[in-house]
Amino acid sequence: MSEPHSPPQVPESLKKARDAFPILKRTVNGKPIVYLDNAASTQKPQPVIDAISHYYSHENANIHRGVHLLSTEATAAYEAARGKLARYLNANDESEIVFTRGATESINLVAHSFLEPILQPGDEILISCLEHHANIVPWQLLCERTGAQLKVAPIFDNGDLDVDAYLSLMGPRTKLAGLVHVSNAIGTVNPIEVIIEAAKAKDIPILIDAAQSVQHMTVNLQALDCDFLVFSGHKMFMPTGIGALYGKRSRLDQMRPYQGGGDMIAHVTFDKTTFKKPPSRFEAGTPHIAGGIGLAAAIDYIEAIGRDVIHEYESQLITYAADRLKAAPGVRLIGEPTNRSGAVSFVMESAHAHDIGTILDTEGIAIRSGHHCCEPLMGRFGISATARASIALYNTPEDIDALVAGLAKVNQLFG
Amino acid sequence: MNSDLKALYRDTLLKHSRDPRNRGEIEDPDHSACLKNPLCGDQITLYIATRGDRIESARFEAQCCSICMASASMLTFRVEGMTLGESDAFAATLAEAFNQANTPLPLLENDELHALEGVKSFPSRIRCATLPWEALREAISNKQ
Numbered sequence: 203m204s205e206p207h208s209p210p211q212v213p214e215s216l217k218k219a220r221d222a223f224p225i226l227k228r229t230v231n232g233k234p235i236v237y238l239d240n241a242a243s244t245q246k247p248q249p250v251i252d253a254i255s256h257y258y259s260h261e262n263a264n265i266h267r268g269v270h271l272l273s274t275e276a277t278a279a280y281e282a283a284r285g286k287l288a289r290y291l292n293a294n295d296e297s298e299i300v301f302t303r304g305a306t307e308s309i310n311l312v313a314h315s316f317l318e319p320i321l322q323p324g325d326e327i328l329i330s331c332l333e334h335h336a337n338i339v340p341w342q343l344l345c346e347r348t349g350a351q352l353k354v355a356p357i358f359d360n361g362d363l364d365v366d367a368y369l370s371l372m373g374p375r376t377k378l379a380g381l382v383h384v385s386n387a388i389g390t391v392n393p394i395e396v397i398i399e400a401a402k403a404k405d406i407p408i409l410i411d412a413a414q415s416v417q418h419m420t421v422n423l424q425a426l427d428c429d430f431l432v433f434s435g436h437k438m439f440m441p442t443g444i445g446a447l448y449g450k451r452s453r454l455d456q457m458r459p460y461q462g463g464g465d466m467i468a469h470v471t472f473d474k475t476t477f478k479k480p481p482s483r484f485e486a487g488t489p490h491i492a493g494g495i496g497l498a499a500a501i502d503y504i505e506a507i508g509r510d511v512i513h514e515y516e517s518q519l520i521t522y523a524a525d526r527l528k529a530a531p532g533v534r535l536i537g538e539p540t541n542r543s544g545a546v547s548f549v550m551e552s553a554h555a556h557d558i559g560t561i562l563d564t565e566g567i568a569i570r571s572g573h574h575c576c577e578p579l580m581g582r583f584g585i586s587a588t589a590r591a592s593i594a595l596y597n598t599p600e601d602i603d604a605l606v607a608g609l610a611k612v613n614q615l616f617g
Numbered sequence: 618m619n620s621d622l623k624a625l626y627r628d629t630l631l632k633h634s635r636d637p638r639n640r641g642e643i644e645d646p647d648h649s650a651c652l653k654n655p656l657c658g659d660q661i662t663l664y665i666a667t668r669g670d671r672i673e674s675a676r677f678e679a680q681c682c683s684i685c686m687a688s689a690s691m692l693t694f695r696v697e698g699m700t701l702g703e704s705d706a707f708a709a710t711l712a713e714a715f716n717q718a719n720t721p722l723p724l725l726e727n728d729e730l731h732a733l734e735g736v737k738s739f740p741s742r743i744r745c746a747t748l749p750w751e752a753l754r755e756a757i758s759n760k761q
Contacts, residue, residue: 231619553683554681554682554683554686555657555682556657556659556682556684556742556745557626557682557683557684560622560625560739560741560742561622564619564621564622571657572656572657572658573657573658577658580658586658586659586660586680586681587657587658587659611618615618615622615626615631616626616631616683
């Protein structure tokens with residue numbers, strides 16, 4: 203543990219991390235960029251950019267279709283990415299990885315293909331107050347279609363999940379439990395191991411939204427043993443438009459197709475169509491091949507540094523950020539969770555979050571201001587918006603110091 | 618300080634945002650509308666009381682940033698005495714001018730609304746300035 207306010211040491215393997223990200227060399231409003239909006243989207247390292255460029259320059263073709271060399275190479279590269287991701291997350295088998303556009307599409311896929319066919323009026327879907335709109339709205343739409351009910355477990359004032367309340371809401375009619383691993387808005391790390399175990403004991407399928415955790419910590423699917431897990435690639439150094447749904451093979455096998463089209467069928471006649479086995483059954487049409495290749499390159503990049511190194515350093519850096527912000531004049535943290543990862547949210551007495559965002563931008567500092575797609579959570583804290591700083595492996599204690607200095611300018615203007 | 622920033626947060630704007638005029642509800646308004654900016658969660662409710670076709674008073678409630686607050690505050694006295702049709706047309710022209718980089722705001726020289734001119738250099742903040750005016754147009758179309 204670092205002392206409060208003492209900046210963490212940047213480990214040797216991360217000292218040059220910033221150099222790998224060409225965008226971080228640019229200036230914003232004449233200042234070197236301080237990028238603290240990583241929970242929204244991370245920047246891309248050169249190896250990822252190179253992999254995509256190499257694919258379009260040397261291997262581009264449609265996959266699973268051609269006998270020609272380019273198609274064979276593209277297919278191999280795309281499927282290798284699936285295998286790499288399965289190993290990264292320690293899934294049982296690479297057929298448990300369904301490529302999607304991201305966490306949002308993954309959740310919609312589970313809602314449509316897994317839950318809708320088994321849901322009866324009066325059944326329940328359980329989520330928490332910490333969820334992103336992506337883990338609320340698909341379930342609401344499903345409830346409207348089926349007459350099921352959405353149950354929401356509360357949180358404590360510090361932003362921790364009320365675990366007992368969540369567990370007590372797992373009832374005989376709960377047909378799916380959904381839970382965010384790490385809150386994008388306030389940084390709470392939920393004890394998903396405890397929740398998954400309880401769900402398994404009650405035979406309730408459970409979906410984990412890992413959009414804010416897979417880039418910051420090791421996620422071991424075989425150890426967790428959840429039914430579904432979703433994430434978006436662009437939040438972990440990958441291109442936009444690629445992400446994945448992990449589904450236990452036994453679950454995927456019983457699910458109906460998501461979209462219909464090419465590549466997901468076994469046999470088509472005008473009378474009847476039969477479908478491929480998972481994961482192909484859920485991947486209609488030409489996928490984001492370059493995205494998959496970029497995804498593989500990002501995993502290589504992360505693993506070359508080491509997830510433990512990244513996790514250890516980022517934990518210290520976000521603690522440093524929270525400590526510095528808490529001590530900054532006129533700043534109030536929103537959420538002081540027991541375990542924090544990635545993000546810290548705050549409001550200021552003198553200025554609204556948007557005004558904070560604009561003033562910091564003129565200093566070259568990028569943060570997010572707004573409701574972070576978590577309007578119900580904002581409502582829980584009695585506010586409409588926060589300013590949020592969120593980190594990635596290339597951020598430094600100096601970035602946090604620049605943020606705090608920027609907030610002094612906010613006070614100067616509005617105080 | 619950055620010169621764009623100085624132009625954005627002019628004294629008049631800061632004065633209105635710190636101490637907005639006509640903040641609060643009108644009981645039994647003739648027109649009202651609640652608008653939200655889904656991008657950021659800012660919310661404004663605008664109330665209008667009319668005598669005949671003319672706006673007698675306008676008030677607002679809001680959870681929003683300084684630009685939206687100042688814009689709403691200035692709106693409430695700017696539209697007083699206008700007919701509904703005049704204020705609707707003015708709101709439409711103003712909102713359009715905010716969104717056209719080369720179109721100056723359609724204002725007389727001494728109009729306080731000039732304080733919002735700096736917003737045009739910050740495209741991501743234009744909606745903050747126009748939200749109250751959109752609420753006005755929505756309210757006018759909502760007869761209570």
